[in-house]
Amino acid sequence: MLEIRSARKTFYKGQADEKVALDALDLTLQTGEFGVVIGSNGAGKSTMLNAISGAMPLDSGHILINGDDVTNTPVHKRAMRIARVFQDPMLGTAASMTVAENMLLAELRSKSRTFARGLNAKRLSDYKERLSMLGLGLEDRLDTRVELLSGGQRQSLSLIMAVGGSPDLLLLDEHTAALDPRTADLVLNATIRAVDALKLTTLMVTHNMQHAVDYGNRVIMLDAGKVKLQIGDDEKTNITVATLVDHFSVKSDAMLLGA
Numbered sequence: 069m070l071e072i073r074s075a076r077k078t079f080y081k082g083q084a085d086e087k088v089a090l091d092a093l094d095l096t097l098q099t100g101e102f103g104v105v106i107g108s109n110g111a112g113k114s115t116m117l118n119a120i121s122g123a124m125p126l127d128s129g130h131i132l133i134n135g136d137d138v139t140n141t142p143v144h145k146r147a148m149r150i151a152r153v154f155q156d157p158m159l160g161t162a163a164s165m166t167v168a169e170n171m172l173l174a175e176l177r178s179k180s181r182t183f184a185r186g187l188n189a190k191r192l193s194d195y196k197e198r199l200s201m202l203g204l205g206l207e208d209r210l211d212t213r214v215e216l217l218s219g220g221q222r223q224s225l226s227l228i229m230a231v232g233g234s235p236d237l238l239l240l241d242e243h244t245a246a247l248d249p250r251t252a253d254l255v256l257n258a259t260i261r262a263v264d265a266l267k268l269t270t271l272m273v274t275h276n277m278q279h280a281v282d283y284g285n286r287v288i289m290l291d292a293g294k295v296k297l298q299i300g301d302d303e304k305t306n307i308t309v310a311t312l313v314d315h316f317s318v319k320s321d322a323m324l325l326g327a
């Protein structure tokens with residue numbers, strides 16, 4: 069469970085170009101929920117993810133994960149509980165290493181230094197099982213160097229590496245935005261399979277209104293650093309891209325096109 073309580077963040081405080089990024093933001097995501105965050109440019113989406121992950125300190129307010137106040141917990145410690153996948157498919161993986169070596173790297177990162185390091189049969193079978201959740205055939209490419217994978221396969225591998233330590237929360241930071249529409253759908257479907265199989269609590273930021281309509285249990289619309297609108301499971305079945313766009317205070321062409 070994630071709780072954000074009265075989170076405030078202001079950039080350039082007291083200066084002419086002061087920007088209130090989070091304005092007493094409150095948000096609760098129950099365990100197992102999949103929230104999709106939308107909002108215009110500058111609405112505060114990235115700042116909110118940075119505050120949750122610990123990459124950016126809040127001016128005031130609190131972040132709780134499963135009831136523990138992590139507001140002052142440094143980012144590397146929070147990373148044990150919070151997984152994050154970024155927009156750039158090149159960021160989460162090591163290109164010149166194989167799929168299996170990347171999986172091992174991710175596993176060793178989340179374990180103690182004394183942990184046995186080699187790739188053994190048990191590990192390989194565990195990696196195969198986890199990669200098969202994605203439904204992309206990566207389980208049969210354990211010996212392939214990551215640089216030979218497509219952007220979509222690579223981003224899906226980043227995802228499965230990020231969630232290997234069974235995190236309390238998964239943050240998806242526009243993780244399909246750099247992919248072509250078909251690949252983006254492929255990665256999103258792989259994401260949904262992994263999230264469902266591992267029962268992950270997930271918060272996904274997207275500019276793609278169709279994805280907000282199609283995926284997740286709840287749409288959370290941010291505007292000027294606050295939650296402007298939430299659409300839960302029951303109402304979500306009735307919403308369309310057009311009704312979502314109607315709620316935006318600034319309607320960009322990209323949103324109207326569902327880009």
Ligand SMILES: Nc1ncnc2c1ncn2[C@@H]1O[C@H](COP(=O)(O)OP(=O)(O)OP(=O)(O)O)[C@@H](O)[C@H]1O
Pocket residue numbers: 079080087088089107108109110111112113114115116
């Ligand atoms: N590091 C920073 N320094 C100064 N101002 C910032 C910084 N990060 C964000 N801001 C400002 O805070 C506000 C919220 O920005 P944020 O990036 O969180 O919005 P966003 O909803 O993620 O936007 P986008 O959809 O464009 O990524 C904006 O006015 C932005 O200019």
